[in-house]
Amino acid sequence: MVQMAGMLYQSILRPLLFRMDPERSHELAVESGKLLNKYPLLQKITSLFLQFEDERLKQNIWGIEFSNPIGLAAGFDKNAQLLHAAGALGFGFIEIGSITAEANPGNKKPRMFRLYPDRSLINRMGLNNDGAETILKRIKNQHPAIPLGINIAKTNSPDKMGDEALRDYQFSYKAAREAADYITINISCPNTGKGKTFEDPSALAELLSALETRKEAGAVNPLVKLSVDLSESRMKKLVDICEDNGIRGYVVANTSSSRSDLSTSPSKLARIGSGGLSGKAIANRSTAMIRTLYQYLDGQKPIIGVGGIDSFEEALNKLTAGADLIQLYTGLVYEGPSLIKRINRGLVRYLEKEGLNSLRQLPRS
Numbered sequence: 256m257v258q259m260a261g262m263l264y265q266s267i268l269r270p271l272l273f274r275m276d277p278e279r280s281h282e283l284a285v286e287s288g289k290l291l292n293k294y295p296l297l298q299k300i301t302s303l304f305l306q307f308e309d310e311r312l313k314q315n316i317w318g319i320e321f322s323n324p325i326g327l328a329a330g331f332d333k334n335a336q337l338l339h340a341a342g343a344l345g346f347g348f349i350e351i352g353s354i355t356a357e358a359n360p361g362n363k364k365p366r367m368f369r370l371y372p373d374r375s376l377i378n379r380m381g382l383n384n385d386g387a388e389t390i391l392k393r394i395k396n397q398h399p400a401i402p403l404g405i406n407i408a409k410t411n412s413p414d415k416m417g418d419e420a421l422r423d424y425q426f427s428y429k430a431a432r433e434a435a436d437y438i439t440i441n442i443s444c445p446n447t448g449k450g451k452t453f454e455d456p457s458a459l460a461e462l463l464s465a466l467e468t469r470k471e472a473g474a475v476n477p478l479v480k481l482s483v484d485l486s487e488s489r490m491k492k493l494v495d496i497c498e499d500n501g502i503r504g505y506v507v508a509n510t511s512s513s514r515s516d517l518s519t520s521p522s523k524l525a526r527i528g529s530g531g532l533s534g535k536a537i538a539n540r541s542t543a544m545i546r547t548l549y550q551y552l553d554g555q556k557p558i559i560g561v562g563g564i565d566s567f568e569e570a571l572n573k574l575t576a577g578a579d580l581i582q583l584y585t586g587l588v589y590e591g592p593s594l595i596k597r598i599n600r601g602l603v604r605y606l607e608k609e610g611l612n613s614l615r616q617l618p619r620s
């Protein structure tokens with residue numbers, strides 16, 4: 256059944272969706288998801304086809320029960336409109352956002368592009384979202400059955416620099432604490448001023464100190480999301496700062512600004528212009544970064560692996576590199592929602608074949 260759903264998506268729905276502007280197809284997907292979100296009966300029917308449960312996929316991380324390791328990555332449900340739909344589609348958790356202190360329309364359109372031959376996307380959405388207050392009100396009325404991550408970023412406004420940028424993050428962090436099972440601090444954000452981003456070590460130290468993550472850890476679970484473009488030495492520097500500040504895990508990784516090794520023509524890439532590359536094109540680099548981080552931390556902190564997961568094999572690559580949980584965005588666009596069940600079922604078959612009783616027993620390589 257799930258194979259058929261995958262084939263239907265790829266042979267009928269995807270060609271229709273791919274005829275449209277990428278952001279328009281995304282909006283259509285969100286609108287369908289909102290319908291699913293509204294009607295419990297529809298959720299029940301959907302879950303009959305798409306959910307996959309197995310004891311061996313369950314994990315307790317940060318004291319939170321995850322029924323399976325696959326989450327919806329930040330950026331898909333920026334405004335928390337798919338909280339129930341995500342569970343019905345088979346996700347084990349959802350990360351909404353990035354949310355920012357102020358509502359923002361984001362960058363000028365077009366701002367999302369498909370690189371079909373690379374099974375990848377480029378986006379420069381510009382942190383469009385309804386704003387922390389509105390989104391948190393929405394969540395209060397409907398906390399999902401699955402664990403909820405809230406991803407926070409700085410409002411996309413060049414005027415917000417220095418202390419104002421810190422206050423902006425503080426506002427969203429405080430709001431997110433009310434509802435989140437974990438909070439992801441997205442530091443690959445627009446400038447904090449003077450050309451710096453929060454991936455600058457001193458800016459990150461200031462930010463985590465302003466958020467008092469060290470004091471907070473325990474009450475909330477603050478995570479930091481790193482860009483796939485970080486060099487190994489910069490990543491380690493940032494992780495040292497995170498460790499000093501009580502960060503409880505990492506999301507690896509955010510999109511890339513690199514355009515190397517793509518099959519898409521240079522002229523098309525030039526027409527598209529700037530933006531973050533996601534999907535298959537960043538899969539190997541994200542996996543390598545997870546592996547380095549896992550070894551650096553001696554496996555002592557949970558890692559959420561994300562970047563180019565579009566199959567069971569790629570999911571397994573991330574998990575054996577050191578990820579405890581994984582997330583999908585671009586893979587969903589190319590493979591459709593049946594990908595979630597295909598990965599979960601593949602993992603259970605793999606555990607069976609290897610004689611393992613849980614994901615925790617997967618060998619790390």
Ligand SMILES: Cc1cc2nc3c(=O)[nH]c(=O)nc-3n(C[C@H](O)[C@H](O)[C@H](O)COP(=O)(O)O)c2cc1C
Pocket residue numbers: 328329330331333352353367376378380382406441480508509510533534535537561562563564582583584585586
């Ligand atoms: C259109 C789009 C919008 C995104 N928006 C956000 C965002 O607001 N915050 C964030 O932390 N990551 C955002 N991401 C990054 C994803 O969460 C993920 O880290 C990245 O796409 C790599 O995963 P993938 O290859 O499975 O897409 C976005 C990605 C895409 C494609």
